Amino acid sequence: MISPFAELTDLVISNNGYILSSPIVLEALESLSIDYETMCAPGIESLLTPTSLPLVRSLGAVGVFMLEDEHYPPERFPAAALLPQLHSLVVEAELVDLALNDFQPRWDRTLVESTPGDFDEFAVCSAGAQHLRFIKLTHYADIELFDAFTKLIEVVKTQDPIRLRSIYLDPTLRPHRYLDPEIKVKVEELLQFAEDKGIEIVFEEQRSGESESHISKEFRSRREKEVHEAGGK
Amino acid sequence: MRTTLPLFSALPNELLRQIVESSIPSTFHSTTYKQRQSTLCSFCLVSRRFRDIAQPHLLQIVWIKSPEQLEQVVDRLDSTERKDLVCEVVLRALPTACYEAAPLERFARHGGNVRSLALNVPYFEGYSKRVDLSFLQLLPSTSVYFLPRSQLSQLT
Numbered sequence: 001m002i003s004p005f006a007e008l009t010d011l012v013i014s015n016n017g018y019i020l021s022s023p024i025v026l027e028a029l030e031s032l033s034i035d036y037e038t039m040c041a042p043g044i045e046s047l048l049t050p051t052s053l054p055l056v057r058s059l060g061a062v063g064v065f066m067l068e069d070e071h072y073p074p075e076r077f078p079a080a081a082l083l084p085q086l087h088s089l090v091v092e093a094e095l096v097d098l099a100l101n102d103f104q105p106r107w108d109r110t111l112v113e114s115t116p117g118d119f120d121e122f123a124v125c126s127a128g129a130q131h132l133r134f135i136k137l138t139h140y141a142d143i144e145l146f147d148a149f150t151k152l153i154e155v156v157k158t159q160d161p162i163r164l165r166s167i168y169l170d171p172t173l174r175p176h177r178y179l180d181p182e183i184k185v186k187v188e189e190l191l192q193f194a195e196d197k198g199i200e201i202v203f204e205e206q207r208s209g210e211s212e213s214h215i216s217k218e219f220r221s222r223r224e225k226e227v228h229e230a231g232g233k
Numbered sequence: 234m235r236t237t238l239p240l241f242s243a244l245p246n247e248l249l250r251q252i253v254e255s256s257i258p259s260t261f262h263s264t265t266y267k268q269r270q271s272t273l274c275s276f277c278l279v280s281r282r283f284r285d286i287a288q289p290h291l292l293q294i295v296w297i298k299s300p301e302q303l304e305q306v307v308d309r310l311d312s313t314e315r316k317d318l319v320c321e322v323v324l325r326a327l328p329t330a331c332y333e334a335a336p337l338e339r340f341a342r343h344g345g346n347v348r349s350l351a352l353n354v355p356y357f358e359g360y361s362k363r364v365d366l367s368f369l370q371l372l373p374s375t376s377v378y379f380l381p382r383s384q385l386s387q388l389t
Contacts, residue, residue: 008372010349017326017356020366047366212263212351 012213013038014063020044025052031220032056033213035063036095039078048079056082057224060090060214062113077102088223090133090214093124100127107131108226111168111219116148125155125164133168133216135206149186156193166200168216174203241279246286253287261294261323261351269294292318298325303336310343317346325353331362341371 007028014035020043032053038044039061046052059079077099083089083106093114096103103110104127111131112124124132134148156162167190173179175187194201204218241249253276257269276287292315297303303324310316326332332354354364 008347008350008369011369012349012351012353013366014351014353015355017354017361017363018352018366019363022367022370024367024370026369041363044366212261 010213016041018044020047023052027054029053030055031058031213031215033060033215036061037063045078049081050085053082056085057087058215058220059086061095062090062092062214087227088220090216096124096127096129104128107163109223111216113214116144122155125159125162128163130163130165131219132164145183146186149183149190153186153190153193156190156197156199162197164199166202167194168202168204168219170206171203246282249282250286253283253290257290261296261321266294266296289315289318294321295319296323299327300330300332300336303332303340307336307339307343316343320346321349322347323351326355328355328357329360332364334365334368337364337368338371341368347372
């Protein structure tokens with residue numbers, strides 16, 4: 001029987017309070033944003049498969065910082081089986097370290113999300129990351145922002161060849177007159193060096209609530225367009 | 234004193250609908266949700282025509298913050314014939330809240346048009362209870378179902 005109703009296409013699972021007692025299939029689901037601790041929770045592994053999520057094309061997996069040591073997963077990305085079918089993937093920089101082999105063949109479709117100052121931009125870019133997002137830089141003190149931009153500019157300036165294609169920033173960091181003057185200079189410097197190296201700076205509103213998806217709408221739509229132009233593969 | 238709005242009475246419903254829909258965000262955001270619902274309530278008080286257009290939007294996005302609210306929403310859906318109005322649901326919990334399986338399952342059975350679902354449930358040992366995601370199977374759609382036994386072995 002055909003259901004007259006729309007079907008669940010977007011699912012966000014934040015925080016850690018879940019189990020899955022019986023395998024299910026979410027046949028229409030296209031986008032899943034899930035905290036890493038939940039990915040490792042009892043039974044959830046059975047959900048992260050092409051059989052259970054046949055139409056998922058966007059996956060956001062972050063929240064590694066929430067994990068206690070004993071919950072740290074094996075070297076494999078828990079949703080590794082889904083990777084071949086994804087058009088866009090958002091992962092936290094820490095995850096790249098944990099399961100580099102899973103991500104390396106898919107840098108073109110992976111947006112690496114990072115907390116400024118908490119990860120090594122050189123290492124991630126050297127590993128081949130093509131798309132970076134700094135999360136809510138506006139929450140940080142100006143001194144940390146300044147340092148983060150200084151490091152990022154250094155990466156853009158010195159890495160040759162550089163595989164970075166885009167950097168996603170919050171719109172509040174546009175170099176307008178309300179921005180802290182020192183930060184504004186840094187953003188302008190980054191814009192200049194990025195342009196010289198053919199790297200696009202994308203300003204996109206970032207999530208501000210815990211219940212909001214980690215998936216970048218802009219990245220997702222660009223990737224969908226690329227996939228479409230490439231013939232849907 | 235009752236205010237009359239002759240301008241609005243001359244406008245077709247399609248334009249009134251555009252006025253309402255352009256005044257509110259079309260998707261959930263924690264910072265705008267309260268204002269969205271308040272704007273819709275204000276529209277409902279303008280006139281019967283505005284109410285007919287604005288009222289369905291009140292149920293379009295539902296933000297549930299506690300098990301008690303979940304019960305209220307399910308009761309509300311029980312009493313309405315327009316269960317298909319709910320499109321987007323955000324369900325969150327305080328660290329000590331426990332969402333029991335029964336109301337979640339009741340809710341899922343009513344989730345006739347839910348396209349987007351966001352869950353935010355923390356777990357603290359001894360204080361809260363984990364939510365079993367298998368309630369998603371009960372969403373009224375052909376798309377969610379238990380796997381046949383023959384396929385279960387492939388997943389484990």
